[in-house]
Amino acid sequence: MKNFKLKPVALALLAVFVVGGIGMAVYSPATQAADEKKAEAPKAALTVTTTQPVAASLPIKLAANGNVAAWQEASVSSESNGLRLTEVRVNVGDVVKAGDVLAVFSADTVNADLAQAKAALQEAEANAADAAANAARARTLQNSGALSAQQISQYNTAEQTANARIASAKAALATQQLRLKYTRVVAPDSGIISARSATVGAVSAPGTELFRMIRQGRLEWRAEVVAQDLHNLKPGTSAIVKAANGSELTGKVRMIAPTVDLQTRSALVYVDLPTAAGGGKDAPFKAGMFASGQFELGTSQAMTVPQQAIVVRDGFSFVFRLNADQHVSQIKVTPGRRLGDRIEVLGGLTANTQVVVRGAGFLNDGDLVNKVAETATAAAAAAPARAK
Structure with a gap:
């Protein structure tokens, strides 16, 4: 029998056919179906982190607007008649004390009249002394008969008239x-001089207002509060008042107006501001300023979520709840009070609800997501920075 020798090319072709046959035998229909199913499996839209709502004690505040006004104003008027104003010692914004001289009128005419009145008093006293002496002598002669009763009466009357003068x-x-x-x-x-109408050289009539002042430099915030909220306020309630220029002060409610405006259905709440608020020209608050504020009414328990979890779309607020099948559901919520970077959620969530935090703004209702821990997300975000 002859030995057949195969050429190298033939050997290579034979090996290819053998391997191909083995591969076809191993790749069964079941394997093919599994690969097709794997290829058709949905992919996660985003990698997210979640958290649960947290109960927190949040302050209860009542917002209001109003104007800053003087606690009380004093009108300083002229009581002199027909005198010329010679000196004005204060100007608008000056801080004065009780009894300080604000202006001076010419006293020349008054001094002349005063000297005349003193002279008239001395003359009356001299006449009274003479009348008293005459009356005394007449009374000593009353029983002697040297003077009639009528004459004695005249001396006594002259004495009384002199005393009256x-x-x-x-x-x-x-x-x-x-x-x-x-x-x-x-x-x-x-107080503080808030207005001045006094002019040097002017002759003022009695009752003419020369100055207007803010008594004791005290200012108050007159907040407008609707009638249904008045029962929450009482004297002594704290209020944080913020002026239009950004200045902020803490005051206390002094009183609540006894009447409600018929047009606006709101009442004025008078809040005393610290004396330093109106203490001079550079004071942060000025009478006539508009100011907004919040009354502090205590605290209450609330369910809060991170601010990043709230998504605002079409004017409404939503959060995304992570379901057991790793899909998210969009839930409409009503945001409430804020505390730092957390927001109160009014209804729609329970304490064990998983809420998407990172990536919430890029999701849609029903998206499939991949949940990771917060630390893993932070590490992934820091990796590109380390690579750079």
């Missing part, structure tokens, strides 16, 4: 002294 002269002198006092306009109380 002394009283009248003293009253006239007091009037002139009072006029002299009125030539110096003094502050009726401590």
Whole structure:
């Protein structure tokens, strides 16, 4: 029998056919079906992290708007009649104390009238002394018969008339002294000058307002609160007031107006501000400013989620709940109070609900997601930075 020798090319072809046959035998229909199923399996839309709502104690606040006004204003007027104003010592914004001299009127005419009143008093006293001496002598001669009863009566009457003239002269002198006092306009109380109409050289009539001042420098916030919220407020309630310029102060409710406005159905709540609020030209609050504020009414328990978990779409707020099948469901919620980076959720969630935090803004209802731990997400975010 002859030995057949195969060429190298033939050997290579034979090996290819053998391997191909083995591969076809191993790749069964079951394996093919599994591969097709794997290829058709849905892919996760996003890798996310989740958390559960947390109960927290949040402050209860009542917001309101209003104006800043003076606690009380004092009008400083002229009490002099027909006198010329010679000196004005204060201007708008100056802080004054009770009794400080604000303006001075010319006292030349008043001093002349005062000197005349003093002279008239001295004359009345001299006449009264003479009348008293005559009346005393007449009374000593009453029983002697040297003077008639009518003459004695005349001396007594002259004495009484002289005494009355002394009283009248003293009253006239007091009037002139009072006029002299009125030539110096003094502050009726401590406070801040808020308006000035006094002009040097002007002759003011009695009752003319020269200055207006904020008594004791005290300001108040007059907040407008609707009638249904008034029962939550009482004197002593704290309020945080923020002015239009960004300044912020803490005040306390002094009183609540006894009436409600018929047009707006709101009442004024008077909040005392610290004295430093209106303490001078550079004070943060000014009378007439608009200010907003919040009354602090205590605390209450609330269910909160991270701010990142809230998604706002079409004007509504939503969160995404992670279901057991790794799909998410979009739930409409009503946000409430804020505390740092957490927001209160009013209804729609339970304490054990898994809420998507990272990636919530890129999801749609029904998406399949891949949940990872927060630490893993942070490590993945930091990897590109380390690579750089």
